[in-house]
Amino acid sequence: MSTIRVLYIDDEENNLTAFKAGFRRQYEIYTATSAADGQKILENVDIQVIIADQKMPKITGVDFFKSISKTHPDPVRILLTGYTDIEALADAINHGDIYRYITKPWNDLELHNSIKNAYDAYVAKIELRDKIAELEKTNDELNRFIYSISHELRAPLVSAMGIVNVVKMEGLFDSCGEYWGLIETCANKLDYYIQKTLQYYKNHKTTSDISSVDFNKLIQELIDLYSYTDKDTHFHVEIRQNTEFYGDAFRIEVILGNLISNAIKYQKEDETNKKVVISVDVQREAVEIVISDNGMGILNEHLEKIFTQFFKAKTNQGTGLGLFIVKEALNKINGKIAVSSGLSEGTTFKITIPNGR
Known part of the structure; x- marks a missing residue:
């Protein structure tokens, strides 16, 4: 497994130093003493887990997470809080702005497990997005295939059915025994299959109008x-x-x-x-x-x-x-x-x- 890239933002240098000392061998760690410095790191490094202190001078951790939700939606966010702010935490969790919160001073094992779980959530999110992209590609290919059925395949079939009708008009339908009848039966059956396939496809794709x-x-x-x-x-x-x-x-x-x-x-x-x-x-x-x-x-x-x-x-x-x-x-x-x-x-x-x- 590749090293997990963690960004920790906290205005207290002692906390940043303690975090580096405790986890430097386990993670690739980036630190910042302000939200602005953290933003610069995010713009240059593919961060997977972000840890932010709730109580910072210019912006709270919750507000920082909200501010990056659109520009950096992938990193999983953990909030560190030294005091109880239930309303802000509940709002952040409900809106998906944070993955988990941990009280300060943190327990090393709890924080380590939280980072590992956050990384697993990050990987799952990326894999899901890749699967969605793959499904969208497959769906586009299916759309092209259905278009082929409805146009390129049906066009020569309609021509063949037209020839059978001309043979009927000229009174030659029975001139070759049952062969023209077999051709007509097969053509009608194939046309029926094509029409039912299109009906099935449109029923699943078309929104109710x-x-x-x-x-x-x-x-x-x-x-x-x-x-x-x-x-x-x-x-x-x-x-x-x-x-x-x-x-x-x-x-x-x-x-x-x-x-x-x-x-x-x-x-x-x-x-x-x-x-x-x-x-x-x-x-x-x-x-x-x-x-x-x-x-x-x-x-x-x-x-x-x-x-x-x-x-x-x-x-x-x-x-x-x-x-x-x-x-x-x-x-x-x-x-x-x-x-x-x-x-x-x-x-x-x-x-x-x-x-x-």
């Missing part, structure tokens, strides 16, 4: 957006919104979009009357939303697991991300969700979101 939410408009936009995948699914919508609702529009859209998309996606192929029922009841305290379908349903043993990241039932062809994102988004806005389902009978989700008005 409270604004007015019009559920009539929002629900219709989401139905129009997702119903293109299955035109045979019929929607029955009942919205009661006689009062203003304020909430996180981004996360509410993510929640409802995933649930409506799932309600369409997991319909039974042989069902002749595919339907999704959406009920929205806006009250002054909260909105209650119920989304039901008559689709494939979920096994009872799976109901507690469906909100787990990457959980997929054997009959489920999804990614295991959609409902996990729903639960994460609800947690961000203090919402609640309940689910009931029966195999081949359909699924009902009930969501409650507080009104932020």
